[in-house]
Amino acid sequence: MSDRFDAIVIGMGPGGEVAATRLIDGGMKVAVIERELIGGECGYWACIPSKTLIRPAEARWEARRPPE
Ligand SMILES: Cc1cc2nc3c(=O)[nH]c(=O)nc-3n(C[C@H](O)[C@H](O)[C@H](O)COP(=O)(O)OP(=O)(O)OC[C@H]3O[C@@H](n4cnc5c(N)ncnc54)[C@H](O)[C@@H]3O)c2cc1C
Numbered sequence: 001m002s003d004r005f006d007a008i009v010i011g012m013g014p015g016g017e018v019a020a021t022r023l024i025d026g027g028m029k030v031a032v033i034e035r036e037l038i039g040g041e042c043g044y045w046a047c048i049p050s051k052t053l054i055r056p057a058e059a060r061w062e063a064r065r066p067p068e
Contacts, residue, residue: 013040
């Protein structure tokens with residue numbers, strides 16, 4: 001690999017973060033490479049934003065629905 005690192009993790013989404021953390025916890029020197037945003041898609045435009053956008057519309061629809 002190199003004199004400086006034991007492992008290189010490419011991509012710092014949730015998967016890369018877990019991989020890097022486990023390698024570090026195991027005593028390895030780890031380099032990480034990310035081409036866009038640390039955290040991957042989940043925090044920026046997938047899991048969290050989608051729930052923030054979708055849930056209020058669902059709650060509004062449920063509140064307007066007549067009781068069965
Ligand atoms: C709309 C939407 C809603 C979602 N909601 C949920 C949810 O509620 N719960 C849930 O568990 N999951 C949800 N997901 C899925 C979740 O976002 C993914 O499962 C998760 O982000 C995958 O993580 P990952 O690390 O594998 O990939 P990613 O998050 O895609 O991260 C990969 C990273 O690698 C980088 N990368 C890629 N290629 C290279 C390269 N050659 N060099 C350097 N960096 C590179 C990218 O820039 C990116 O940052 C949702 C997805 C979407 C699209």
